[in-house]
Amino acid sequence: MTDASVTDNEYDAEFGDYFALLKPRVMTLVVFTAFVGLLLAPVQLHPFVGFCAILFIAVGGGASGALNMWWDADIDAVMRRTARRPVPSGRVTGNEALSIGLALSGFSVVMLGLATNWAAAALLAFTIFFYVVIYSMWLKRSTPQNIVIGGAAGAFPPVIGWMAATGSVALEPLLMFALIFLWTPPHFWALALFMRSDYDDAGVPMLTVTHGRRSTRRHILVYSVILAIFAVALGATAAGGPVYIVAAAGLNIWLLKGAWEIARRDEAMAEQDSYAVEKAFFKFSLLYLFLHFGALLVDAILRGVGLF
Template sequence: MTDTSFETQVQQGDAGFGDFFALLKPRVMSLVVFTAFVGLLAAPQPVHPFIGFVAILFIALGGGASGALNMWWDADIDRIMKRTRGRPIPAGRVTEGEALGFGAFLSVLSVVMLWLATNWVAAAILAFTIFFYVAIYTMWLKRSTPQNIVIGGAAGAFPPMIGWAVATGGISTESILMFTLIFMWTPPHFWALALFMKSDYHEAKVPMLTVTHGRKATRAHILIYTLLLAPIALGLSVTSIGGPVYLAVAVVLNLLFLKGAVDIWRRDEAQAEADGYRTEKKVFGLSLMYLFGHFGAILVESTLRVYGLGGW
């Protein structure tokens, strides 16, 4: 997901709590926690509040461990890109060895403790999520193909499946659809960012779509993926975790997101540069509201269902 500002806010100096916390990519972690929490509460089996709290804690630590290992591996390009130069490693506040040890320790701790607290299925999905984000996305896809964010987006899509597995001990159509919603949302979300951050990726030699195929092709890809995303988002409304509240929210957000994608597709570079990529930045902000809105609506439906009011 997106983590563009927090790390630059930590004060310069020797490594402290704030530096190691920044390694966890807290903005990304917040999305991991939220979607995992929704997946847990939307599941048909109730979970004891203490078990649920412990599960979300270790899911968050697992997501943070992935972020620390990502920063360890990407320290070289983080020193080049403007938006990442202030992170703890390129800023010299944390060494690469410290980040590696910190991330590895939290990875093992989070998986083992989630297994002990809940079940092996949830722990296995968390372990695979960490592996996928670090080894498949960070070490391989990110620097080798413009499809990096398309395939790599799966790493950020697993948390609701983990939350669901905590409660049920398994996987279902609903959890797969929540995964697919995030998976299909990730490319247009990141490509909207890449449109106005192209120079960063170009200087770091990261083969983002804007670098390899240009902004015009990227604009078309945003529209295509947004069109493919809409039926998935709306389809969730007819499952056991959907309902009228979710459907109403999904209709509004998908219409807004589609309009934004069309607006981006219609623009040329002269227009974008003239207004400082205002539309692209607006759609990027909308993409954040889009995901939180959908999962927020699922949360509302699950809460209403407790009182016999949610669902169809």
Template structure:
């Protein structure tokens, strides 16, 4: 009877799952940033790629990113249940079983890598496979619960999409996509540590050694500022290398100034309420900053493609 009851409970969980729950396993908000940065990397790459092949490559990268999210949720289901921010995710909320999430994530990972390899090349596919492995195994399983530097090291996975997009066209690496990788890599700690400062109680209950829980609030504030001080000038490297122009300069200088203002506001916030407001401003604003940088590159690429079609462009 106990086995029958377990089977019935499993069937109930399966019947409660709907497409929206499986979509939630893919972490669609994170996936949107993955898709956008990969698209910019693909479009900036020298050479040509057929639009259908390019769209297939971006879809494969998006699915691979979603597979990482599903595997992350599978492994962290018990931890997610302890945190208010994640307790309503499909697995801890009981809408999807861990077994379903694992199978879903593994299938998506396999097919995304195979599709990217067959559609473009195996360098890009290998980078996608490495990204999924790094996020699901190195970051989620090995680092997240063992070191306060989990976000710093694990940020490499989230920084690889533009490199994969570039490799999908060229089959190789170059300085330009590696610079884009480094920008996202440096952006990740101040972005997520701002959230960690606000949600340190959640992370403490879940036993996750985020920097505020290990080094303390003051050290985390300083680390956010230090990383921002490195990020802002480094984000201007595309200008120095010549693959970014005036639109990017406006985003880089203007957005960088705002990032510094937000980081100093976190450092100097005198009360918990002021600190929370400053952290949320950094968390949300940093997303807009990174989006603005990559959107500027995309706009300048579009302008370059359209210039020959404008009056006088053939001269």
């Protein structure tokens, strides 16, 4: 990718444009899940060390976002929901995005290693590599399994947080990984159902494009069932507690209800109400992870003050 991939309508960038390169909304989820993973780890970590760990994980997540925007500037330019991003809109050049992404990648990995341990730093480095090279450069443009496999990149933060505290992995962070990993496909496939023209125009082989919407609806249901099983299973570990168990039960009943409604609809029904069910499922999925990890956080706080 080069600066030729951006539009000619370039102008001086502001701070907000460079910050947007880091995908702050995605970074919010990265920070929150990494923080919960770190907090649930069965060790006492100095608060300043913990703050540094979360900061450098966040920077690494932002670096991934900048590198993704550099590489995907051409397809971002033809998709409605991404056309106003800093690079395709011309507010930031591709070379600037690449330089920022590389610099922040190296900084975040080295600083996380110095602040905590090199196992966590190595996993952060692998996460950045996986998102940029494996997902963005390879899977996204070559296979309808792009979201399925590529979802691993967004699932690593709680594991990195846990490793930053302990230097090792355990069942709890692996189940947190599975929760995010299995959530990603139905979340994005629901979006693809009512934004299919974007992926058609950009030539991205999303499942809706390669296998059709009927198949996509079935896939959403199957993945939602598997997701619900793993979400509830997390409540049976030391990380879970009464708040999480109640939250997971309610959230996953709602998830399965929404997935079933999507699976039983056809395109005529969806077009008649402007994809209201699919849009509602997508909006719910935006809250799904935050509420699960929020419940884990509440249980951890309650345990910390000795309430159970």
